Amino acid sequence: MAESVGDKAPSRGPMVLVMAVLGALAGLGGFTLNYGEGLSYFSADPAACANCHIMQPQYDSWQKASHHTVATCVDCHLPATFVAKYLAKAENGYYHSKGFTFGGFREPISIKAANSDILQANCLSCHHAMVADMLVGEGHDGAVRCVHCHATAGHGERAGLGGPD
Amino acid sequence: NIAERKDEARSAYVELVPVTEDDTDPAIWGRNWPRQYDSYQRTALSTRTRFGGHGGSEALPAEKIERDPWLKRMFLGYAFSIDYRDRRGHAYMLVDQEQTERQTKPQSGSCLHCHGSVMPLYRELGGGDAMKGFEQTFSWSYKDLNQKLHDMGNGHPVSCVDCHSPENMSLRVTRPGFINGIRALASGQAAVPHLPSIQQWRAGDRSRPYDPNQDATRTEMRSYVCGQCHVEYYCANKMPLTFPWAKGLTADDTEAFWNETQFEPGQRFYDYKHAESGAEILKAQHPEFELWSQGIHARSGVACADCHMPYIRDGASKVSDHWVRSPLLNINRACQTCHRVSETEMLARVEGIQERNHGLLQRAGAALMDQLDAMAAATAAGATEAELADARELQRKAQWRLDFIAAENSMGFHAPQEAARVLAEAADYARQGQVSAMRATTR
Amino acid sequence: NIAERKDEARSAYVELVPVTEDDTDPAIWGRNWPRQYDSYQRTALSTRTRFGGHGGSEALPAEKIERDPWLKRMFLGYAFSIDYRDRRGHAYMLVDQEQTERQTKPQSGSCLHCHGSVMPLYRELGGGDAMKGFEQTFSWSYKDLNQKLHDMGNGHPVSCVDCHSPENMSLRVTRPGFINGIRALASGQAAVPHLPSIQQWRAGDRSRPYDPNQDATRTEMRSYVCGQCHVEYYCANKMPLTFPWAKGLTADDTEAFWNETQFEPGQRFYDYKHAESGAEILKAQHPEFELWSQGIHARSGVACADCHMPYIRDGASKVSDHWVRSPLLNINRACQTCHRVSETEMLARVEGIQERNHGLLQRAGAALMDQLDAMAAATAAGATEAELADARELQRKAQWRLDFIAAENSMGFHAPQEAARVLAEAADYARQGQVSAMRATTR
Numbered sequence A: 001m002a003e004s005v006g007d008k009a010p011s012r013g014p015m016v017l018v019m020a021v022l023g024a025l026a027g028l029g030g031f032t033l034n035y036g037e038g039l040s041y042f043s044a045d046p047a048a049c050a051n052c053h054i055m056q057p058q059y060d061s062w063q064k065a066s067h068h069t070v071a072t073c074v075d076c077h078l079p080a081t082f083v084a085k086y087l088a089k090a091e092n093g094y095y096h097s098k099g100f101t102f103g104g105f106r107e108p109i110s111i112k113a114a115n116s117d118i119l120q121a122n123c124l125s126c127h128h129a130m131v132a133d134m135l136v137g138e139g140h141d142g143a144v145r146c147v148h149c150h151a152t153a154g155h156g157e158r159a160g161l162g163g164p165d
Numbered sequence B, C: 001n002i003a004e005r006k007d008e009a010r011s012a013y014v015e016l017v018p019v020t021e022d023d024t025d026p027a028i029w030g031r032n033w034p035r036q037y038d039s040y041q042r043t044a045l046s047t048r049t050r051f052g053g054h055g056g057s058e059a060l061p062a063e064k065i066e067r068d069p070w071l072k073r074m075f076l077g078y079a080f081s082i083d084y085r086d087r088r089g090h091a092y093m094l095v096d097q098e099q100t101e102r103q104t105k106p107q108s109g110s111c112l113h114c115h116g117s118v119m120p121l122y123r124e125l126g127g128g129d130a131m132k133g134f135e136q137t138f139s140w141s142y143k144d145l146n147q148k149l150h151d152m153g154n155g156h157p158v159s160c161v162d163c164h165s166p167e168n169m170s171l172r173v174t175r176p177g178f179i180n181g182i183r184a185l186a187s188g189q190a191a192v193p194h195l196p197s198i199q200q201w202r203a204g205d206r207s208r209p210y211d212p213n214q215d216a217t218r219t220e221m222r223s224y225v226c227g228q229c230h231v232e233y234y235c236a237n238k239m240p241l242t243f244p245w246a247k248g249l250t251a252d253d254t255e256a257f258w259n260e261t262q263f264e265p266g267q268r269f270y271d272y273k274h275a276e277s278g279a280e281i282l283k284a285q286h287p288e289f290e291l292w293s294q295g296i297h298a299r300s301g302v303a304c305a306d307c308h309m310p311y312i313r314d315g316a317s318k319v320s321d322h323w324v325r326s327p328l329l330n331i332n333r334a335c336q337t338c339h340r341v342s343e344t345e346m347l348a349r350v351e352g353i354q355e356r357n358h359g360l361l362q363r364a365g366a367a368l369m370d371q372l373d374a375m376a377a378a379t380a381a382g383a384t385e386a387e388l389a390d391a392r393e394l395q396r397k398a399q400w401r402l403d404f405i406a407a408e409n410s411m412g413f414h415a416p417q418e419a420a421r422v423l424a425e426a427a428d429y430a431r432q433g434q435v436s437a438m439r440a441t442t443r
């Protein structure tokens, strides 16, 4: 499991970077990207996420939650595979920058269905050995969502999460 | 990617022996899934909490009707006044049914639906069609049908095959009573915010009936498998076993369903006539699924299995604890993944809820006893049938509500406010009945 | 835009004008904290939910005693049967008190404790000692004391200085009634699992009384400031304003406290004699703090301010919404920080709870009316005082419980099961009283 933390260090293939930047640009343009420290957005450093004060409660709570020594934001929130990861970043980057620059997003922030699927896949990618028995059987929409019981895994208790920091 | 995962998953156990629809013996399945089987077997152990599990000896659970004598009096005229005990673990379900002195009054074959691994028997009777077989069993005597069950080698309590598909171990429901009941619920109008798949089915073209095994979400299945048995029912020899859900799942909805049920035209349904008062009484049995449905947990997607079969870590993997029992014996797994407070605090919260409910239960029981006294006094004073009609109606309503919560096994926990509401109505109707009987006395 | 945000985040507030203990005018404080002041002023806006805020015109909230006529009848003999309306925003508290027709019966100076910014007045009367000043006010007439309040320039509704220290804006309680009440609660035996600082104080050497401003946690203070007013009280001219908390906060605990209160030896306390039945009645007023204390939110550390003054984002910083009002008008901020379900779903959950409670409330109200009818019939039939004593006792108990939940303003939400329990008891006692009165008639 430890190696999965390490291998998330971004290897910036130029192709992918372009895609990602384009995704972000689609929403706002270069100004935000630079000034909003948009570039650091593409690193695995959790502090990069916390560049947005809007992410502060998640950042603070992550530091106090059980996974802060073993998983960073991207381990849970971005797809594990290389290309999919940057695609998601581009798409999310669009929403993120749009939201941050123009406001108008709804608070408390809450995870969207597609990102929720990514999250679930990431839980499984680290824990499949432990939970293999749970995945027995098909039909009825796959495994029970891990967050149904382990909502605190990433960010501790929910109270206050996502509210203004 | 997801496909890969599923492969990994499947390879997690080695199927040492093939299992089939006819394997009701859990020991065979246990060869493949020894950890689940181990915990399943522990349901033979005796457990106890303030209100859960059972008092009494290892050999025999305590008599509820002795602990609360008002229960016995309210059942006068029905077999439950003879013998009605605390429940215990799944391992005992068949022997407890065979041995209850309620069997001194002849019982119907329907009883086996929830106490034995009965599916092969249903198929046999129905020439391969379990639903058809099931539909005959209400006219069998319990004794004969149970004999046949044992003869076929299926004399087991609820078994793996009752909840799992032998093909791939996925959850499924098998019981005709449930399949009919949930179908009626889906086809009806009642709000079911806790069952999204029913809402989805309703929004569709309804070209085929709602089918839990096809339509339900995984989360729903984790409660449906229990809803096969932990429900209110009709179980005697005038029609097949019936779950009264067509109008909804609340105490009021199910009462309305029974009120409209008729065996003979114009003859409203009742389970028995009360031996003292002559009122036509409805008996409520263990409506856990129904009460849970009214609570905040159901509404939040929390399933029976989440609390009663929590995951336990066993070496490098985790498995569902098949030692189905009170979650209060297992708070850290059953509650604390969701509720991050101490075990003592969690227990105190449940105790607070249960004590309030218990107080109301006793209060409503006392009110009913006062009503019965008043009706007896009225009869002694020569009140006529017609003069007592109103009081009898009120007794039926009061008892239905009182029994609904008394027979439910969580002492109010599954839906605290709703249980209190139902008990408040029970006490109010019983007191109204007392007043009515007093009027009949002085008229 | 981002640049602005970053700046906002860095800047705390600039104290433009100094504020002091004597500044009851919120406009002055508003110079330093304009965002809080802006929202504070909105309490003058009219709001409405199914059960919250107020019906009626912009000018005047609807009469509760007309909407529910049983309320009026149960208050016969007391000023609440003259005029008793829906509450509305804080901005109106003083004018509503001045204008209620309850003032046609002379009221005590104690009333101002919760409707005006009264601390400078208390200090003035006590020669600098607010507690001493407060202790005199019960023997003043409302009219005279209110005149003095206005003359001193403090004729404002609850103001910044009532909840905040002018030195550093920290939360604090100022009201003597609360300080005495919470002290008595701490010194008593009652369990207070939701108030950890009291448990801690009790575990200490108790060398000095419990002092909320010194001992309470920040979370507790976020409810204590509201507990200064949103509580059950005695407020007339026989003793200073009293919160009945020495034996605990439940309906039963506070009833026991009043039952043991005596102004003259052997003369049990009551608020009024019921005009129809002669029963000695206890009046319950808005026990929000008390009912909240019995609920799961209190127990989980969720404070009044969490729901009624949730944080709102103002640029990069957050401010507490001082537009104190129904959280249902503000679900995303008030609830969704903790509860991750949709707004519709959240509203539906509250509606479910409130509808159940409303049903029980009407049920218990109807039972009480039947009791009053039966008592009137008994009196007409010549029943003696002694024969009616029992029914009167039961009316006192029933009405206390019914009023406790009717006067509480969350329609059961603050503690759903507890509210249902109290209403169940109310209906049961009222029906018992009806029975008792019938016995007195036929005796």
Ligand SMILES: [Ca+2]
Residues within 6 Å of the ligand: B232, B233, B234, B282, B283, B284, B285
């Ligand atoms: Ca039944």
Ligand SMILES: [Ca+2]
Residues within 6 Å of the ligand: C232, C233, C234, C282, C283, C284, C285
């Ligand atoms: Ca009072």
